[in-house]
Amino acid sequence: MNYIELINNFWKIDHDFKFSSLETALYFRLLSKANSTCWQKEFIYTNARLMEDLDCSV
Numbered sequence: 001m002n003y004i005e006l007i008n009n010f011w012k013i014d015h016d017f018k019f020s021s022l023e024t025a026l027y028f029r030l031l032s033k034a035n036s037t038c039w040q041k042e043f044i045y046t047n048a049r050l051m052e053d054l055d056c057s058v
Contacts, residue, residue, distance in 0.1 A: 006031060007031070022054065029053060
């Protein structure tokens with residue numbers, strides 16, 4: 001799948017599952033991170049940094 005297909009697929013699935021705003025933000029943050037690393041199979045994004053970026057806690 002390409003970037004646009006991933007986004008479109010997310011919204012199709014969201015129609016049935018009704019993801020929370022935090023779940024949506026998490027998905028798109030990780031999608032953005034993957035895109036910024038040129039889709040490397042692995043990348044580092046610590047929980048602490050992710051929680052800071054999403055302004056959330058465990």
